[in-house]
Amino acid sequence: MILKGQFTIGLYTSFSLYIAKVFSSTQALATIGTIIKPVCLSIERIYQLLDMQGENSGKHEYLNRKIESIELNNVDFKYNTSEEYVLKNLSFKISKGKKILIKGENGSGKSTLIKLLIGLYTPTSGKIFYNRLNIERINNKSLRNRIGIVSQNIFLFRGTVLENILYGQTNRNREHVEKLIDQFMLTEYIHRLPRGLDTEISQNTAGVSGGQAQVIAFIRAMLSNKDVIILDEPISNVDAETREIMLRILKSRKTSSILIIISHITKGIDFIDKIIEI
Known part of the structure; x- marks a missing residue:
């Protein structure tokens, strides 16, 4: 098409650049799940940590004398x-x-x-x-x-x-x-x-x-x-x-x-x- 004058070199260059952007965006959408899953897991673990009780929760007795x-x-x-x-x-x-x-x-x-x-x-x-x-x-x-x-x-x-x-x-x-x-x-x-x-x-x-x-x-x-x-x-x-x-x-x-x-x-x-x- 370029040799026949139906497609200029400028148009071909623009087409190549834009099609690369389309493909890269499509690829990013396809892999977004693998990015989001670890983030969601990390958020879940942070909530678990924030909700976790201390190891002394409910432990109100103290050893105030020698262990017999x-x-x-x-x-x-x-x-x-x-x-x-x-x-x-x-x-x-x-x-x-x-x-x-x-x-x-x-x-x-x-x-x-x-x-x-x-x-x-x-x-x-x-x-x-x-x-x-x-x-x-x-x-x-x-x-x-x-x-x-x-x-x-x-x-x-x-x-x-x-x-x-x-x-x-x-x-x-x-x-x-x-x-x-x-x-x-x-x-x-x-x-x-x-x-x-x-x-x-x-x-x-x-x-x-x-x-x-x-x-x-x-x-x-x-x-x-x-x-x-x-x-x-x-x-x-x-x-x-x-x-x-x-x-x-x-x-x-x-x-x-x-x-x-x-x-x-x-x-x-x-x-x-x-x-x-x-």
């Missing part, structure tokens, strides 16, 4: 998306001053039990009592202020070993730390660090070994003098020296707290008062 007992009464737990129960019909009682071993293979629900004890999870059925108070009515902050945990995955903050031990402990200082280390007969062990308590930890556990990080976290938990101390797999993933240190301290230390050791390894743990097997 923990009792689980027919506790079941399963995740919302699962039909299978992680824990089923779990019942036991722990009294002050007792050392308890919670034993079970990997995946048996030991870590889930910890989250139930500190109020991160709510039992599907059954009750958990602290000093005969139902955990469903206990303010979580007042509960967690009385529980110390050394988890499998140790996190250390940027700073010195001393600062990590004292983290969150307003009524403790270097003198208290050194006294506790001396009681645990760990003075020589700590002095092996490049600068002892003043050794710098750059990021998480960088600057100390895995075993040393476990000992630091253990000292931090014991220094806090909590009513309940929970040790999650304290001897499973550490070197032989750290394992012997932990077992020696746990065996020799007299405690007025409740000590809960969660482990699938029982060798060397012959000082406990009760075994609860999941």
